[in-house]
Amino acid sequence: MIVGLLSMTAMVLTAPVAVAQPEVEANNAITAAWEATGGDGGALGPRQGEVYAVGDGFAQDFAGGKMFFTPDTGAHFMQGAILEKYESLGGPADSDLGFPTIDEGPGRAPGSRNSTFSASDNPVIFWTPDTGARVVRGPINAAWDQLGGSSGALGVPAEDERYQGSVVSQRFTGGELSYDTKTKTFTTVPPELAGQLQGLEVPDDPVAAINAARRAAGGTMGPLGAAEGPPYSIGADGLGQNFAGGKIFYSPDTGANVLTGQVLDKYESVGGPEGDLGFPVTGEVDGGITNSRMSTFAAEDKPVIFWTPDYGAVIVRGAMNAAWDKLDAAEGPLGAPMTDQTEKGDVVTQRFSGGVISWDRSANTFKTDPANLASELAGLEVPGQDAPASPGAQGADGDDGKGLQWSWWWLLAIVPALILIGLVAFAAMRTRRGRAPGHDGFEDGGVHDDGRYEDGRYEDGRYDDEDRIGAEENAAPAFGAGPGAPEPGVFGDDYDAALFGDRYAREGIGPLSSTTEQATSPEPVSSPWEAPPADDIDAAAEGEADIEQDEQPVAELDEEDPDDVDTAPTRVPTATEVERSALTDTGRHARIEPDEPEPAQPAFRLSLDSSGEAPEGYPIKADTKSGRYWVPGSTHYEEAQAEIWFTTEEFARANGFVRAD
Incomplete structure (x- = not known):
């Protein structure tokens, strides 16, 4: 028994292992098909190299052509102009034709040859000596076949397919076929052929639709470039596919549409196809003005994303889009959108390069700048009034400087400003707490009846001018101040608040540029981002001795003996040390020693x-x-x-x- 078991074990260990060997299967199938053509003496001639992997299958080169194989399609060959056309489009690896399903052979037209392929829209490459090799596929191929193919009224294909919006067309030697992918209807040249296509059903194939949209955008040589993975599901029945230069989105209601660049970035920043814009209804089309692009979306309030080099990608929707479109959109007097719409209460507002639209939701009335445009909007129907509002203007959407919109990066700007102001206040308070009566050298502590020291500074460390300057800085100019402002009464007294809200007045933020009054004022306007004027630097040399004396000795004062003050001589800083830190060595802040690291400047x-x-x-x-x-x-x-x-x-x-x- 032991000898028998050992023998069986040895047989099992030495038996060949049955494993899947795709290369072997491909080699066997290709060899068999090649030998059927006559082998070395046949149409393909002798082998040139071994079988190799390509795309999802295998191929082998021969002197007179190539053989391609997958388990689903079998082994089939191509040669000459049809093979060149196939490989010029990317072949089995990079094109959307798939693998050949038949050997290249004669077509029905005299002197023609053709080969069919495995893609779901049934493509064929058809060749004649006069027209060359042309691809016919999808709805055009279905209609061509319905009309008799190469032996019918249309004859053979004379050009490849071409796209114009949602319409794909192809010219034949006997006429032309066109198919609208949105309306799913055919038109023909000559027109009477269209009657023979009534009732012809074209299957709605999502992958074929995505492939067609990619070809319409230029294929691998267009802005999309190479595919980055297969299509993926979006929601219940949508699809998307990523490419090196953009994305294609598909739904049964909208078809397949291409988005790239800043339009795609804007779309995805608000949720993409699963956001409140819905799927794109069109790809990027000409916006009507120089260097502009736009895409429309499926939401009920008919949103668009409009892109220009000056203002980036901006969403226009609902009442704003209806009014803008009524006024001829970007080609009209309002021009291109500059920022996304904003809302305050019932008032929705959006700024354009040529003016402003404001809509009161409760009253369903429009106001405009210029004011004369409002009359053209009377009775305008607003689509999707209950649709979600688009986000406020952000980042690259910009503004024109008249009423700077809040955006997320302003929040980043406030944080370091508040920290800097807090440090200044802390240093000033510390200096005041450490100053003993009479310390400034004035009689009775140097304080006048109105609470000021002899140098004009109050006990809280501020000067007269600082009250006035702070008031000027916190004063927010009304929208439109300066040249070109709307005439008073054009929008009503509450227009500024409706347009920009009351954040300027509430939070004390002024505009980027100074008002006319500030520009002509002889007094400088202080800013937490600017170095102090030269007078403050001079004050640093005079006041630093006081600060150094304040810091440690003041903490050791005997509260019962006010005369017990350290009278040791104080070192006077050099001019270089004074210049070293304009923000800390002003005489009102604790000086940083030279061997300490310098504080980081604002960004x-x-x-x-x-x-x-x-x-x-x-x-x-x-x-x-x-x-x-x-x-x-x-x-x-x-x-x-x-x-x-x-x-x-x-x-x-x-x-x-x-x-x-």
Whole structure:
């Protein structure tokens, strides 16, 4: 028994293992098909190399053509012009034709040859000496076959398919076929042929629709480029597919449409096809003005995303889109949209390059700037009034500087400003707490009846001018102040609040540029981002001795003996040390010793003058209207108008700006 078991074990261990060997299967099938054509003496001639993997199958080269194989399609060959056409479109690996399903052979037309392929829309490559090799597929192939194919009234294909919007067309030697993918209807040349196509059903194939949209966009040579994975499901019946340069979205109601660049980025920032815009109804089309693109979406309030180089991608929807479209959209007096719509109560407002639209939802009335446009909107029906509102303007959507809209990067700007102001206040309070009576050298402590020291400073550390300057800084100009402002009464007294809200007045944020009154004032306007004027630096040298004396000895004062004060001599800082930190060595803050690390400077500064010169340490220009920034030496850097200066490109990008070139 032991000897028998050992023998059986040895037989099992030495028996060949049955494993799947696709290369072997492919080699056997291709060899058999090649031998059926006559082998070395047949149409393909001798082998040139071994079987190799390609796409989802295998291939082998021969002197007179190639053989392709998959388990589903079998082994089939092509040669000559049909093979060249197949490989020029990407072959089995990169085209959407699939693998050949028949050997190349004669067509019905005299002197013609053809080969069919495995893609779901039944493509064929058809060749004649006069017309060359042409691909016919999908609805056009179905209609061509219905009309008799190459032996029918249309003859043989004379050109490849071409796309214009939702319509695909192809010319034949005897006429032309067109199919509208939205209406699912055929038109023909000559027209009487269309009657023979009544009732012809074209299956709705999502993958074929995505492939067609990709071809319409230029295929692998277009903006989409190479595919990045197969199609994937979206929701109940939608599909999407990613490409190197964009995406295609499909639903049975909207078909397949291509989105790329900033239009795609904007779309996905609000949820993409599962957001409140719905699936795209069109791909990107000409917006009607130079260098513009737009795409429409399926939501009930008929939204569009409109892109221009100046303002980026902006959503226009509902009442805003209805009114804008009524006024000839971007080609009309309002021009291109600059920012997304904003809402305050029942009032919806959107700014365009040529004016403003404001709509009161409760009253269903429009106001415009210019005011004369409002009369054209009387009685306008607003679609999808209950549709969700689009988000407010952000990042690259920009503004025109008249009423700067809040955006997320302004929140980032406030944080360092508040920290800096807090440090200044803390240092001032610490100085006041440490100052003993008479410490300033004035009689009776140097304080007048009105609470000021002899140098004009109040006990809380501020000066007269600071009250006035703070009031000027916190004053928010009304919308439209300055040249070109709307005439009073055009929109009513509450128009500014309806348009921009009351954040400026409530939170004390002024505009980027100074008002006319500020520009003509002889007093400088202080800013937490700017270094103090030269007078403050001089004050640093005079006041630093007081601060150093305040810090440690004051904490050791004998409360019962006010005369017990450390009278040791105080070191006077050099001019270099005074210049070292304009924000800390002002005489009102604790001085940082030279061997301590310097504090980090703010990441950006607002442009508060019109000189156009970069502040020291802030070489990066940024513009809120376009959401772009420029680096020194780049194109248009010199002529670009900076509203914000950044220390580095990283800070500019972190605040939502994109590089202009």
